[in-house]
Amino acid sequence: MRITAINDIIVPIRSEIRNAYISFAEMTASAVAIHSDVVRNGKPVVGYGFNSNGRYAQSGILRDRMIPRLKNARPEALLNEAGDNFDPTRAWQVMMTNEKPGGHGERSVAVGTLDMALWDLVAKIEDKPLCRLLADRYRSGKADAEAYVYAAGGYYYPGKEITGLVEEMRGYLDLGYSTVKIKIGGASLADDLKRIEAVLNLIGPDKQLAVDANGRFGLRAALDYAEALNAYPLKWYEEPCDPLDFEILKEVAAVSTNPVATGENLFSLPDSLNLIRYGGLVRERDFLQMDPALSYGLVEYLRILEMLKEHDWSARRCIPHGGHQMALHVAAGLGLHGNESYPGVFQPFGGFADDTPIQNGKVRLPDAPGIGIECKKNLYAIFREL
Numbered sequence: 049m050r051i052t053a054i055n056d057i058i059v060p061i062r063s064e065i066r067n068a069y070i071s072f073a074e075m076t077a078s079a080v081a082i083h084s085d086v087v088r089n090g091k092p093v094v095g096y097g098f099n100s101n102g103r104y105a106q107s108g109i110l111r112d113r114m115i116p117r118l119k120n121a122r123p124e125a126l127l128n129e130a131g132d133n134f135d136p137t138r139a140w141q142v143m144m145t146n147e148k149p150g151g152h153g154e155r156s157v158a159v160g161t162l163d164m165a166l167w168d169l170v171a172k173i174e175d176k177p178l179c180r181l182l183a184d185r186y187r188s189g190k191a192d193a194e195a196y197v198y199a200a201g202g203y204y205y206p207g208k209e210i211t212g213l214v215e216e217m218r219g220y221l222d223l224g225y226s227t228v229k230i231k232i233g234g235a236s237l238a239d240d241l242k243r244i245e246a247v248l249n250l251i252g253p254d255k256q257l258a259v260d261a262n263g264r265f266g267l268r269a270a271l272d273y274a275e276a277l278n279a280y281p282l283k284w285y286e287e288p289c290d291p292l293d294f295e296i297l298k299e300v301a302a303v304s305t306n307p308v309a310t311g312e313n314l315f316s317l318p319d320s321l322n323l324i325r326y327g328g329l330v331r332e333r334d335f336l337q338m339d340p341a342l343s344y345g346l347v348e349y350l351r352i353l354e355m356l357k358e359h360d361w362s363a364r365r366c367i368p369h370g371g372h373q374m375a376l377h378v379a380a381g382l383g384l385h386g387n388e389s390y391p392g393v394f395q396p397f398g399g400f401a402d403d404t405p406i407q408n409g410k411v412r413l414p415d416a417p418g419i420g421i422e423c424k425k426n427l428y429a430i431f432r433e434l
Contacts, residue, residue: 049131050123052092053083054115054162055434058105059098061394065203068233068264072203076105077397078158081434082118082165084134086173095169096421096431099161100341100370101394102312106158114143114158133173136166140347149318156315156344163345164374168418175417178374182381186350194410195379196386197400198258198283199223200371201393202230202247210246216392217247223391226409227256227283233264237276244280260286263313267296274304284309284335292319298328309335312369315343320352324359331361335385339369340378353382371398373419380413396426 059079063072079098086093099106118126121142128135143159171178183191199220202213217228230247232240240259247257259282265273270288277285284307289296291313301308308329314320320338323329329336336356340349353363364385368375371390379387389406390398401414401423414420422428 049127049134050085051082051118051126051134052085054080054119055083056080056107056110056115057430057434058107059397059430061101061397063393065205065393066234067203067231067260067262069262070102072101072393075101077101078105078107078110078161079430079434080110080115080161080165081431082162082169084169084173088172088175093169093172094434095165095167095172096419096434097161097163097165097168097374098341098372098397099157100339100372100375101390101397102369103154103157103342106154106161109155109158110161113147114162117142117145118162134166134170136163136170136345137347139163139166140345152315152319152343156348157342160339160341160343160345160348163347164341164419167346167374168421172418177413177415177417178377178419179381179413182378187381187383190383192380192383194412195376195384196409197225197376197389197406197411198227198229198256198367198386198409199225199391200229200260200388201390202228202243203393204231204234210243213243214246214250217250220391221251221255224406224408225389225391226254227258229258229260229283229286231262232259232273233261233269237269237272240273241276244277248280256281256283258283258286258309261288263287263290265289265296267299270296270300271303274300274306278303278305280306282306286310286337287312294322294326294328297323298326301328301330301334307333307335309337309367311337312339312342314338317348317351317355321355324356324361331359331365334365336361336366337369337388338366339375341370341372341374346374346378349378373400373421373424376400376411376413377419396424396430399424
């Protein structure tokens, strides 16, 4: 059993939108395919992976370091002890050979991209959906049949005023979502409050709104927003400050009566541990958004979950960033709070299988082996090229 080829491409996911910090006008992503000599239904099994939005394609790190290490490894170095499947943990160790600790900004994304493809490959070889494989291995076989998802959007579009924002949110509600998220911090506080009030008026008391500042604020602005947002019943106030400024985060968490959410830009176990130690978050109230596809993959994410357990945090407080099928399987298989969704942006990577509608804010997982990329037509078209 061995890897026969690894291919990667750069995929543009450009969009004329912005959050409080960046524009997505030049955004790209990496997509990879790991080919094996294992045959199922008359065809070699191939695992597919990609990186979550917000981080650019990782072609340099992939092609110069990570892919060559996997291709040059002894075949048995990538297998489990039984020798009947690949082992993502051993593959992770191969990819991280001669890599110093620290510096988790971009290398972690490259590893996470390949890690996704490896888990897709492993689940396909076992002929199981990834959520079922994860539940069998790590949760005594108990997988959630469906997962809570929320619709992330509400970006700042050029020329798109509050009327356009409300129409966008109405579209998500019509799709079956019960929670929506919009951006803040890219306008004045007064204007952002108008946006919030307009959406709250639309969704009514039986639905929820989350807001996301994308790490934009310093201390004073972060606190000003927290105090102003306390007047509204929000699902959460997300990333009020730089992801690594735990001192500001601690002050915000102390002032906010709304839940605080953060973690999507923390890409390692050590950074996640420091968040828990020093961020001032409340384990019964707040949410953790670490993204397996950006943070060295599911191998590292499992370590993060174990660390959280040791600090008395429930996995149900975790709701990964990413908005794609990999995070959805992780959420259902490992019993997380739920998963982000991008029904309107970052296509073809955002969203889930074509035949799995959102109902009452939840989505069922497909029965297809692996992640189910083949069940999303516009996404599978990318991987057919690989």
